[in-house]
Amino acid sequence: MSSDLSINGLSVNYGPVEALYDVSFDVPRGQIAALVGSNGAGKSTVLKTICGLVAPSGGEIRVGGEIVTPRPGDALKLGVAMSPEGRRLFPRLSVEENLLMGAYTVSDGAASRDMLSRVFGYFPRLKERRRQMAGSLSGGEQQMAAIGRALMAQPKLLLLDEPSLGIAPIIVAELGKIITEINRDLGMTVLLVEQNANMALSLAETGIVLETGRVTMSGSGRELLASPEIRAAYLGI
Amino acid sequence: MSFLIAQSLINGVILGTLYLMMAIGFTLVFGIMRIVNFAHGEFYMIGAFMALIGVTWLGLPYAATLALTVVFAVLLGALVERVVFRPFRSDELSGMIASLGLAMILQNGALIFFGPDPQAFPAMVSGVLRFGDLIIPKSRALTLGIGVVVLIGFYVLLMHTRFGRGLRALVQDQQVAALYGVRLEIMYPLGLGLGIALAAVAGALMAPLFGVSPFIGAAPLLKAFIVVILGGLGSIPGAALAALLLGLIESFTSSFVSASAADIVTFALVVAVLLIRPSGILGRGEA
Structure with a gap:
C-alpha cells in the first residue's frame, strides 16, 4: 500500500532537550491516522516538523514519496495543510477571509469557490458568521x-492538531463525524493529533502512541482502544 | 466670514488627508515590523524633495514625478527593511532606537545635499474653482483629489485583494501566515515599502502647498502619532475620523484664533482622550 506520509528515524531537539527520538511511522493514503499521547509527548512537534516550522536534527519526512525540507510553505506545495494547535485563526480577519487565507496559494479560483461552498456545507455555522471577525467566534466555531x-x-494530507482541545464534548462528537466525512468524501488522508485518545482512536484506522518523544505502540485504532495499557494510561478506565 | 469658513474647511480636509496618509503608513509599519518608526516623518521629507527634483531639476510632469516617488519609496523602504530594521524585528526597543538613528541620518543627509534653506516649489496648477461664493484654489483641489484617490486605492489594496489579505494575516500571525504560503521574505520589505511610500507621496503632494526643507518631517510625524492616539491603534475608520477632526480643529483654530492656539487645542484633545478613552475613539483594548 502506498503511503501519503512516511516518517523515518525523525529526531528533533529544542536546544539540549530531546523532543523526538527516532520516530518512524507511515500513514497510508486515504486513511485517518491518530497520533496519541500525553501532554508533552512530542505530538505537536511531529506536525510542526512536517510543516517545516521546526527543523529536524535527524531522519527524514516524505510526503507522497518526496522529501520535505524544513521551510514553511514547502509542505504546502507537496499537498500538506495543518490546522495548528490552539486554532490560531487570524482574529481580525473575517471568517470568510480566514478561509480564503487557506487558499492563499491556490491559483484556481473556481476550485477555491467550490471548496468554500463545501466547507460551508460541512460547517453551516461558518456560513452564517462569514462576515464576523474570527476572534469573536466561540471555541467550537473557531x-x-x-x-x-x-x-x-x-x-x-490534512494535519489536525488537537481539534478537541477546550471544546464542549457535544461539538467534539460532531467534529469527529465531520472529519470522517471529509476523509471519505474528499479522499483526504488525515493525521489527527490528540490527547483525547478515545475520540481519535475510534475515528482512526491506524493509531500511533507517542511517549516522551518515542513511538511506544502502533496498530489499528480498534486494537489500541482495546489494549489494556492504552486503556489504563489514556482512557482512565 | 463665510469665505473664511469655507477656506478653513478646505484646508482642514487637506490637512486631514495628509495626516491620515501619515498615520496609515505609520500604523502599517508598526503592524508589520512591531517597530515605532521615528524615521517616518523623514520619508515625508524625502518624498517632498523627490517631487522637487522631479519637477524643477528634471522637468518631469507632476503625475510622472508622483509615480516615480512611489516606486523609489517602495524600493527605499525595502532597502531600509533589509539593512536597518530586519535585525530588530520584534525587538521593539532596539528597533525604535534604530529608527531614531535612521531619522538623524536622513535629515542630516538632506541637510548636506540640499542645505538648510526652505525651497519654493512651483505651483502645479493656477487659478481657482468657483462654486457660487465658495472659492477653492485649483492647486489645493488637486492635492486633495489625488490624496483621496491614493487613500482609497490603498484601502482597496489592503482590504479587498489577496495581497492585502496576506499582509493583514502576516500582521496578526506571522507563523501561520507563512504556513499557508505567505512569503515573508517578500512581504516584509514590500509592506514596509508601501508604508513608507504613503509618507513619501504625502510629502510630494504637500510640497507645492507647504514648501520643502530638510526639517519638514517632524510635524507630520507628530501628527501621525496624535492620529493614532485619537483614533485607536489599528483602527482605519478611527484613524480617518481622527485625522479629519485634527485637520479641521487645526485649520479652524488657526484661522479664527491663532496657530499656537491650534497646538494647544490639539494637545488638550490628546490629553482628554488618553484620560477618558485610552484605547482611542474607535480603538480596541489591545494594540
Whole structure:
C-alpha cells in the first residue's frame, strides 16, 4: 500500500532537550491516522516538523514519496495543510477571509469557490458568521474555521492538531463525524493529533502512541482502544 | 466670514488627508515590523524633495514625478527593511532606537545635499474653482483629489485583494501566515515599502502647498502619532475620523484664533482622550 506520509528515524531537539527520538511511522493514503499521547509527548512537534516550522536534527519526512525540507510553505506545495494547535485563526480577519487565507496559494479560483461552498456545507455555522471577525467566534466555531481553512488549501494530507482541545464534548462528537466525512468524501488522508485518545482512536484506522518523544505502540485504532495499557494510561478506565 | 469658513474647511480636509496618509503608513509599519518608526516623518521629507527634483531639476510632469516617488519609496523602504530594521524585528526597543538613528541620518543627509534653506516649489496648477461664493484654489483641489484617490486605492489594496489579505494575516500571525504560503521574505520589505511610500507621496503632494526643507518631517510625524492616539491603534475608520477632526480643529483654530492656539487645542484633545478613552475613539483594548 502506498503511503501519503512516511516518517523515518525523525529526531528533533529544542536546544539540549530531546523532543523526538527516532520516530518512524507511515500513514497510508486515504486513511485517518491518530497520533496519541500525553501532554508533552512530542505530538505537536511531529506536525510542526512536517510543516517545516521546526527543523529536524535527524531522519527524514516524505510526503507522497518526496522529501520535505524544513521551510514553511514547502509542505504546502507537496499537498500538506495543518490546522495548528490552539486554532490560531487570524482574529481580525473575517471568517470568510480566514478561509480564503487557506487558499492563499491556490491559483484556481473556481476550485477555491467550490471548496468554500463545501466547507460551508460541512460547517453551516461558518456560513452564517462569514462576515464576523474570527476572534469573536466561540471555541467550537473557531475550530471549525481552522479545519475549514486547512481544507481550503485542497491538501492531499490534512494535519489536525488537537481539534478537541477546550471544546464542549457535544461539538467534539460532531467534529469527529465531520472529519470522517471529509476523509471519505474528499479522499483526504488525515493525521489527527490528540490527547483525547478515545475520540481519535475510534475515528482512526491506524493509531500511533507517542511517549516522551518515542513511538511506544502502533496498530489499528480498534486494537489500541482495546489494549489494556492504552486503556489504563489514556482512557482512565 | 463665510469665505473664511469655507477656506478653513478646505484646508482642514487637506490637512486631514495628509495626516491620515501619515498615520496609515505609520500604523502599517508598526503592524508589520512591531517597530515605532521615528524615521517616518523623514520619508515625508524625502518624498517632498523627490517631487522637487522631479519637477524643477528634471522637468518631469507632476503625475510622472508622483509615480516615480512611489516606486523609489517602495524600493527605499525595502532597502531600509533589509539593512536597518530586519535585525530588530520584534525587538521593539532596539528597533525604535534604530529608527531614531535612521531619522538623524536622513535629515542630516538632506541637510548636506540640499542645505538648510526652505525651497519654493512651483505651483502645479493656477487659478481657482468657483462654486457660487465658495472659492477653492485649483492647486489645493488637486492635492486633495489625488490624496483621496491614493487613500482609497490603498484601502482597496489592503482590504479587498489577496495581497492585502496576506499582509493583514502576516500582521496578526506571522507563523501561520507563512504556513499557508505567505512569503515573508517578500512581504516584509514590500509592506514596509508601501508604508513608507504613503509618507513619501504625502510629502510630494504637500510640497507645492507647504514648501520643502530638510526639517519638514517632524510635524507630520507628530501628527501621525496624535492620529493614532485619537483614533485607536489599528483602527482605519478611527484613524480617518481622527485625522479629519485634527485637520479641521487645526485649520479652524488657526484661522479664527491663532496657530499656537491650534497646538494647544490639539494637545488638550490628546490629553482628554488618553484620560477618558485610552484605547482611542474607535480603538480596541489591545494594540
